[in-house]
Amino acid sequence: MVTTTPPQDVRAAHDLTAPAGPVPGTTSPSDAPGPTASSGGPTTAAPPVPVLARAWAVSWRPIAFTVVVVAAWWLVTAQGWVKPYILPSPADTWHALTDNGSYLLSNTWVTTYETVIGFVIAVLVGELVAVVMVYSRGVERTLYPIVLVAQVVPKIAIAPLFVVWLGFGPAPKITVAVLMAFFPVVVSGLAGLRSVDPEIIELTSTMGAGRARTFLKVRLPASLPQLMSGLKVAATLAVTGAVVGEFVGGNEGLGYVILQANGTVNTAMLFAALIIMSLLGIVLFMLIQLAERLLIPWHASQRDGGGAATIPGA
Numbered sequence: 001m002v003t004t005t006p007p008q009d010v011r012a013a014h015d016l017t018a019p020a021g022p023v024p025g026t027t028s029p030s031d032a033p034g035p036t037a038s039s040g041g042p043t044t045a046a047p048p049v050p051v052l053a054r055a056w057a058v059s060w061r062p063i064a065f066t067v068v069v070v071a072a073w074w075l076v077t078a079q080g081w082v083k084p085y086i087l088p089s090p091a092d093t094w095h096a097l098t099d100n101g102s103y104l105l106s107n108t109w110v111t112t113y114e115t116v117i118g119f120v121i122a123v124l125v126g127e128l129v130a131v132v133m134v135y136s137r138g139v140e141r142t143l144y145p146i147v148l149v150a151q152v153v154p155k156i157a158i159a160p161l162f163v164v165w166l167g168f169g170p171a172p173k174i175t176v177a178v179l180m181a182f183f184p185v186v187v188s189g190l191a192g193l194r195s196v197d198p199e200i201i202e203l204t205s206t207m208g209a210g211r212a213r214t215f216l217k218v219r220l221p222a223s224l225p226q227l228m229s230g231l232k233v234a235a236t237l238a239v240t241g242a243v244v245g246e247f248v249g250g251n252e253g254l255g256y257v258i259l260q261a262n263g264t265v266n267t268a269m270l271f272a273a274l275i276i277m278s279l280l281g282i283v284l285f286m287l288i289q290l291a292e293r294l295l296i297p298w299h300a301s302q303r304d305g306g307g308a309a310t311i312p313g314a
Contacts, residue, residue, distance in 0.1 A: 088268040093275070096268040103257075108276050110253040114170050114242040115280065118177025119235055125178070126185030126234075127227070131215075133186075134193045151183035155244050163249035173245030173253070180241030181234035188230020192223025225299050228292040235284040243277060254280075 070090055076082055077089035084092070097104065129147070133140035155176050162172035196219050204214045246255025254273050261270035293302055 085265050085267055088271055092268040093271045096266075096272040097275070100269065100272070104272065104276060107253050107257050107273075108280065110170075111239070111242050111246065111255070111277070112280060114173040114245070114253065115177055115238045115284070117170075118174045118241060119181050119238040119284070121174070122178045122181035122185055122234055122238065123231065126182050127189045130186050130189030130193060133190055134219075135211075140190075147183060147186055150179060155179055155241060156247070159245055159248040162245070168249050168251065172249055173242050176245035177238045177241035180237040180244075184230040184233040184237065185227075188226045188233075189223060192226035193219050195226060196222045221296075224292075224296045225301065228288065228296065231288050232285055235288055236281040239277060239281045239284065 073087075074090050077084070077087060088096075129143060133143065159172065159176050162175050166172045166175065200218060201214060204218055209217070242253070243255040243258070246253040247259060250256045254277050257273040258270055261267070261273065296302060
């Protein structure tokens with residue numbers, strides 16, 4: 001009788017899919033003797049850090065820096081070193097925020113709507129383009145130069161064209177937001193989809209997985225860390241794109257508020273609008289960071305301490 005040896009790929013797939021168990025002649029971890037006094041005594045896991053304590057440990061530095069900046073701002077304006085129409089005081093900026101709350105809130109909602117819609121469109125279209133580029137070199141060589149040119153062209157220069165083509169509604173602002181956020185999504189998605197080890201792709205093919213299953217189970221999860229980094233950049237750029245669109249052809253939104261305040265030399269209102277615009281970008285960034293923690297908790301970037309392992313007893 002002739003004995004045949006299975007192919008190496010089949011043996012590797014069988015080894016990966018076979019249930020793990022103790023090797024004969026060895027001791028399983030559950031049967032291993034516990035630590036002795038000579039080995040340093042029993043090791044215990046570190047207690048979980050409370051949520052509030054962890055949040056404070058992360059945020060106290062930026063809070064302290066913000067306090068220092070505001071204190072320096074107040075000192076400069078209180079001493080009269082800068083004219084009020086050049087740099088308003090923190091108190092004047094606060095009064096502009098509170099006295100015009102409803103006006104600023106309505107315009108903030110307009111900019112938020114344009115930003116979110118533009119960001120979502122950029123994510124969907126950008127990830128689709130990245131997927132097509134990964135599976136087709138010809139498409140990549142065709143589209144990548146066009147995507148690069150679209151990113152290099154100043155958006156403030158082509159925004160008036162969108163107003164002429166699309167009118168004075170939200171469409172031109174959303175278009176500019178899409179163009180601003182599109183490039184980071186494509187680049188990060190393309191890099192993430194290509195970061196998968198080719199041997200893993202070959203293994204899934206050996207085990208009978210098709211392209212769609214390989215994409216959903218291997219490529220897409222592996223690309224999420226880099227994709228989420230690109231989404232953080234894209235979210236902040238989408239805010240900038242929406243405001244740029246409002247500069248050119250808007251009659252509402254934070255960009256319109258900034259233009260009106262600049263025309264009347266109302267720097268307190270201008271600073272108030274800039275602060276709200278910055279907070280909008282920060283909120284979007286933090287939401288994506290939260291989604292990142294929920295989607296890829298297994299990644300090293302989501303571990304406490306930036307992925308550094310903690311050695312018991314060290």
